[in-house]
Amino acid sequence: MRTLCSSTLIGEFFVIGFAALVAMKDPGLSMSTVWTVSGIAMVLCVLLCGVLSRPGGVALGWALQIALVASGLVVPVMYFLGAVFAGLWWASVHFGRKIDEAKARFAERAAEAGSASADAV
Secondary structure: OOOHHHHHHHHHHHHHHHHHHHHOOOOOOOOOHHHHHHHHHHHHHHHHHHHHHHHOOOHHHHHHHHHHHHHHOOHHHHHHHHHHHHHHHHHHHHHHHHHHHHHHHHHHHHOOOOOOOHHHO
């Protein structure tokens, strides 16, 4: 799960950076505000990659997805991109867990087969 979720977060890192470039064109926003908010979100994407395996890591990822969709208030295309990345996040969590379970079952079977062949010797 960690690999898939981290890939999604790194993709979001770049999307947030590009959205900041678009938001800079808004005359009602100062450049420092845009880059402070965007920079914090980008750093959170990278830091979240490291805490995905800890309790609450996935929940923080969901909070980031909500914030990404909400950024559509400033850059309207982010409603769409936020929804796309929320779907990718869901798929990363859902299928990542299935992959982790399959890997655990495979490792368990391999360990059983290894101990059975060691007993036969």
